[in-house]
Amino acid sequence: MRRKIEIKLIEDKPKRHTTFTKRRQGLMKKTEQLCEISDSQAVVIAFSGTGNCYCLGHPHADTVLDRYFGESSSADEVERRIGDAMKSGRWVDAATGLELDELDELLAELEETTRRVEALAAESG
Amino acid sequence: MRRKIEIKLIEDKPKRHTTFTKRRQGLMKKTEQLCEISDSQAVVIAFSGTGNCYCLGHPHADTVLDRYFGESSSADEVERRIGDAMKSGRWVDAATGLELDELDELLAELEETTRRVEALAAESG
DNA sequence: ATGGCTATTTATAACTC
DNA sequence: TGAGTTATAAATAGCCA
Numbered sequence: 001m002r003r004k005i006e007i008k009l010i011e012d013k014p015k016r017h018t019t020f021t022k023r024r025q026g027l028m029k030k031t032e033q034l035c036e037i038s039d040s041q042a043v044v045i046a047f048s049g050t051g052n053c054y055c056l057g058h059p060h061a062d063t064v065l066d067r068y069f070g071e072s073s074s075a076d077e078v079e080r081r082i083g084d085a086m087k088s089g090r091w092v093d094a095a096t097g098l099e100l101d102e103l104d105e106l107l108a109e110l111e112e113t114t115r116r117v118e119a120l121a122a123e124s125g
Numbered sequence: 126m127r128r129k130i131e132i133k134l135i136e137d138k139p140k141r142h143t144t145f146t147k148r149r150q151g152l153m154k155k156t157e158q159l160c161e162i163s164d165s166q167a168v169v170i171a172f173s174g175t176g177n178c179y180c181l182g183h184p185h186a187d188t189v190l191d192r193y194f195g196e197s198s199s200a201d202e203v204e205r206r207i208g209d210a211m212k213s214g215r216w217v218d219a220a221t222g223l224e225l226d227e228l229d230e231l232l233a234e235l236e237e238t239t240r241r242v243e244a245l246a247a248e249s250g
Numbered sequence: 251a252t253g254g255c256t257a258t259t260t261a262t263a264a265c266t267c
Numbered sequence: 268t269g270a271g272t273t274a275t276a277a278a279t280a281g282c283c284a
Contacts (some may be wrong), residue, residue: 001255001256001257001258001280001281001282002256002257002258002259002279002280002281003257003258003259003280003281004258004259004260004280005162005259005279005280007158007161007162008161008162009161009162009163009164010162010163014251015280015281016162016163016164017163017251018251018252018280019162019163019279019280020159020162020163020165021251021252022278022279022280023155023158023159023162023163023278023279024159024165026155026277026278026279027152027155027156027159027167029278030148030151030152030155030261030278031152031169033132033148034145034148034149034152034171036132036133036134037130037132037133037134037135037141037144037145037148038134038135038141038142038144038145038148038173038174039134039141039174040145040149040171040172040173040174041171041172042152042169042170042171042172043168043169043170044156044167044168044169045167045168045189045190045193046159046165046166046167047165047166047167047189047192048163048165049163049164049165053192053193055193064170064172065170065190067172067178068170068178068180126263126264126265126272126273126274126275127262127263127264127273127274127275127276128263128264128275128276129263129275129276129277130262130263130276139268140263140264143263143268143269144262144263146269147261147262147263148261148262151260151261151262154261155261155278
């Protein structure tokens, strides 16, 4: 019944999504098992081709992500992250519902902070 | 030779670490396969019990993480992330090598930004 | 779309070097 | 400690309810 398959894009879309669902479930299960069995922490984030987001972390996704960002720090990395975050609209989305002038003010402050970090990184590099 | 095992903490430390290594490799492989076969994006981050960090993403870890944070935005989330980042020493580590007065100045700016975001979040909430 | 059901493939626990 | 080997457990591709 079952055949060996090659790991390459499944052309048939319904089948592709079924496979995504099954394998994603397997991946999440393996992740939990890894953490429980070996006293470790892990997070998995997966976006389906249709844009849905699935996330699992042990003990919590945020715990592992905070630890990751805490450890991978460097001046360049921080500068890049601030820049990317602003470009990606993360701060703008966050400020949804604010008055427009408040939003402008917030963005100006964040831009200034970015410049400041860039300048300091350049001096120290 | 092989026996069925229960998914609970392996008490023997060397054995535990061996299992961590093998299962982590399997998890990374599965993650890549999932992405290639189903047109999806995923990232796995794992910390061993000894504190080592292992990370894999498709197409890149940063790509998936930026997408994740972009989508999960909210005023509270941003406020929480900024606060956590400062507490975790992410900014301080990033600024290693800077003069002390430059560092103080940078931290003051970041603290001010945090307060500003908190204030705006409170007003809009 | 979901949730089983196997026949098979794949991952891996125990072992060895 | 790290890298194979092998027998067995676990995951899953193709089907079907």
